[in-house]
Amino acid sequence: MTTASGDVPAIEFKDVVKRFGDNVVLDGLNFSVPQGQRITLIGPSGSGKTTILRLLMTLEELSGGLILIDGDPYTHEYRGDKWVSIPEKRRRVVRNRVGMVFQQFNLFPNMSVLENIIESPVHVLGKSKDEAVADAERLLDKVGMTEKRDFNTNQLSGGQQQRVAIARALAMDPEILLLDEVTSALDPEIVADVLGVLKEIADTTDITMLLVTHEMQFAREVSDRVLMFDKGQIVEEADPETMFTNPRHERTQEFLKAVLG
Amino acid sequence: MSDDFQTLIDRLPGLADGVLVTLQMTLGGAVLAMLVAVVLGFGSRTQTLWVRGPSRVVVEFFRGTSLVVQLFWVFYVLPQFGFKMEALAVAILALGLNYGAYASEVVRGSIASVPQGQWEAATALNMTWFHKVRRVIFPQAWALMIPMLANLLIQLLKGSALAYYITLQDVNFWTVELRRATADTIFSYTAGLLVYFVIAYLLTWGMNLLEERAKRRLGRGTRPSLRETLGLKPKAMYAPKVPEARGAI
Numbered sequence: 001m002t003t004a005s006g007d008v009p010a011i012e013f014k015d016v017v018k019r020f021g022d023n024v025v026l027d028g029l030n031f032s033v034p035q036g037q038r039i040t041l042i043g044p045s046g047s048g049k050t051t052i053l054r055l056l057m058t059l060e061e062l063s064g065g066l067i068l069i070d071g072d073p074y075t076h077e078y079r080g081d082k083w084v085s086i087p088e089k090r091r092r093v094v095r096n097r098v099g100m101v102f103q104q105f106n107l108f109p110n111m112s113v114l115e116n117i118i119e120s121p122v123h124v125l126g127k128s129k130d131e132a133v134a135d136a137e138r139l140l141d142k143v144g145m146t147e148k149r150d151f152n153t154n155q156l157s158g159g160q161q162q163r164v165a166i167a168r169a170l171a172m173d174p175e176i177l178l179l180d181e182v183t184s185a186l187d188p189e190i191v192a193d194v195l196g197v198l199k200e201i202a203d204t205t206d207i208t209m210l211l212v213t214h215e216m217q218f219a220r221e222v223s224d225r226v227l228m229f230d231k232g233q234i235v236e237e238a239d240p241e242t243m244f245t246n247p248r249h250e251r252t253q254e255f256l257k258a259v260l261g
Numbered sequence: 262m263s264d265d266f267q268t269l270i271d272r273l274p275g276l277a278d279g280v281l282v283t284l285q286m287t288l289g290g291a292v293l294a295m296l297v298a299v300v301l302g303f304g305s306r307t308q309t310l311w312v313r314g315p316s317r318v319v320v321e322f323f324r325g326t327s328l329v330v331q332l333f334w335v336f337y338v339l340p341q342f343g344f345k346m347e348a349l350a351v352a353i354l355a356l357g358l359n360y361g362a363y364a365s366e367v368v369r370g371s372i373a374s375v376p377q378g379q380w381e382a383a384t385a386l387n388m389t390w391f392h393k394v395r396r397v398i399f400p401q402a403w404a405l406m407i408p409m410l411a412n413l414l415i416q417l418l419k420g421s422a423l424a425y426y427i428t429l430q431d432v433n434f435w436t437v438e439l440r441r442a443t444a445d446t447i448f449s450y451t452a453g454l455l456v457y458f459v460i461a462y463l464l465t466w467g468m469n470l471l472e473e474r475a476k477r478r479l480g481r482g483t484r485p486s487l488r489e490t491l492g493l494k495p496k497a498m499y500a501p502k503v504p505e506a507r508g509a510i
Binding site for chain 2: 057092095096099100104107119120124153165168169
């Protein structure tokens with residue numbers, strides 16, 4: 001297995017195809033994300049952004065092509081000319097490096113805030129409970145949720161739930177963090193708080209991040225690169241400054257005009 | 262009439278034996294049914310055809326055939342193939358398979374009611390399938406399935422009365438014997454009804470306790486008052502412990 005080095009991209013998509021029935025969402029997509037980069041995916045709904053994140057989290061099965069994490073095959077590989085699925089046992093090794101935060105938070109309602117966070121560090125990573133609790137408390141402090149440690153998740157507001165969900169994902173110590181419209185389900189006045197937490201994480205860690213968001217200002221602040229998607233293809237790729245002030249592609253101009261007003 | 266009561270009192274030790282047999286069948290059958298329900302309930306959900314196919318067939322077979330015929334078949338037909346079991350084991354087996362088939366639909370439906378996002382979050386935390394089910398999905402589905410399982414448990418209790426026909430000396434047997442001794446049909450069968458009712462009530466009460474506990478674990482219940490616990494109908498849902506000021510951070 002390859003170890004992460006500067007040259008090997010954190011994420012690499014090679015000719016990735018994803019079909020839902022007859023609907024081709026991604027048709028031979030190629031792109032890569034260098035270690036530690038923050039990439040924002042923008043584009044109209046149905047352009048395949050969320051599908052990319054879901055493929056990276058193995059929530060969807062590839063229809064063709066390869067996804068490499070640190071150069072390692074993840075869900076499929078070629079054996080000779082044959083494209084084969086990698087069994088779950090091997091996928092789990094690679095999946096340990098990837099974490100995700102969801103639009104709908106998806107906290108486990110049968111567990112307290114703390115239990116949500118330590119569940120996988122203890123039972124998947126095999127940390128001792130004391131260690132996991134200490135890590136969780138540090139993360140709760142980071143997201144400003146220390147006082148809610150022993151609360152039930154449904155006693156929390158949406159913004160609070162999302163901050164716990166961020167702490168839960170970070171507790172797995174991921175190399176890659178996928179953020180799927182994490183503020184879309186939140187009340188407007190809470191969005192800034194959650195984005196503030198993410199901004200701090202972006203500033204204080206070297207986690208590779210892939211974001212799908214409609215918060216263009218936030219995308220501008222944290223990302224190194226912005227990819228504009230349309231119909232499953234990258235139509236434009238630029239640093240955020242260029243993308244938001246001087247987009248070249250007509251489709252990007254239309255899209256940004258529509259979302260920025 | 263006073264003779265009837267005297268006979269009944271004389272036969273109380275027999276009633277104790279009968280209740281014991283009925284409870285053995287009910288609880289043994291319930292445990293087996295739950296095992297069957299979980300295996301078949303998950304089996305019916307899988308993508309793998311060779312698991313799902315047989316699961317569906319077993320469910321439909323045991324739902325679609327009469328419990329009495331199943332009892333007779335296991336008790337009278339199987340021995341002809343060389344499998345002989347004690348009557349109690351036969352009753353537990355038949356009740357467990359029959360009600361397990363019904364309960365598997367309950368399990369399947371409740372598992373399906375747990376939001377897809379819960380499975381996805383568990384995948385994102387790199388849990389194994391078994392870990393997801395045991396720690397995340399089942400505890401949530403459990404709270405949903407208890408009321409329906411409680412119904413089935415009561416039906417199982419009542420269904421166990423059929424075991425009298427394969428020689429088991431349960432509450433039903435005691436009732437019939439009481440009638441024989443008193444020659445009073447109204448009295449004996451009314452006594453039988455009451456005994457079943459009391460057992461059913463206690464089982465319902467126990468299931469309500471389980472339901473409250475499961476809901477509390479999901480943060481949806483408060484400790485119920487004694488009256489609510491003893492009541493036959495649990496409250497659908499309790500208000501959250503802390504009224505949430507949405508937007509307060």
